[in-house]
Amino acid sequence: MEYRPRYTQPFTLEEARLLAVPIITEEISRLQNSLSHLQRTQDELREALATSPGDTDLKQAFTENEDVIGSQKERITMLRMVLDEKGLPMSAHYDLQVGNQPSNARDPTLSQPRSNGIHPHESMSDQTTPLEDTSSENEDDQGVYL
Numbered sequence: 001m002e003y004r005p006r007y008t009q010p011f012t013l014e015e016a017r018l019l020a021v022p023i024i025t026e027e028i029s030r031l032q033n034s035l036s037h038l039q040r041t042q043d044e045l046r047e048a049l050a051t052s053p054g055d056t057d058l059k060q061a062f063t064e065n066e067d068v069i070g071s072q073k074e075r076i077t078m079l080r081m082v083l084d085e086k087g088l089p090m091s092a093h094y095d096l097q098v099g100n101q102p103s104n105a106r107d108p109t110l111s112q113p114r115s116n117g118i119h120p121h122e123s124m125s126d127q128t129t130p131l132e133d134t135s136s137e138n139e140d141d142q143g144v145y146l
Helices: 013-017 021-051 056-085
Strands: none
Touching: 013 056, 021 056
């Protein structure tokens, strides 16, 4: 899949595909936080422009922020595309809808168990055994037994 960003980005889609999932999700969170602050700044600039419509510095700051917002939204879109390609379900945490069917259900090759032995549609809890209850043993000892 070829993707041509509208804005200059610090990485290509191909480079993003090489990133580990935790790096991708952390970057999405960081960008969303940045967008929140930028939007608040834009609201303040909009109010200032209403009272001083001829202020060229305010106009320039507003325009520059619009470009940054567009670039960051596009970057989030690119990272979400990579997560989708990796077969990870989207969650509301990243401002996405979780579908009824995981995105990897479209690709039959992803229905095979992964190298860690876990089937993509199974949760980790399906693969683990419950911990033994040792609370009655050594009740005089202090501490938590897991």
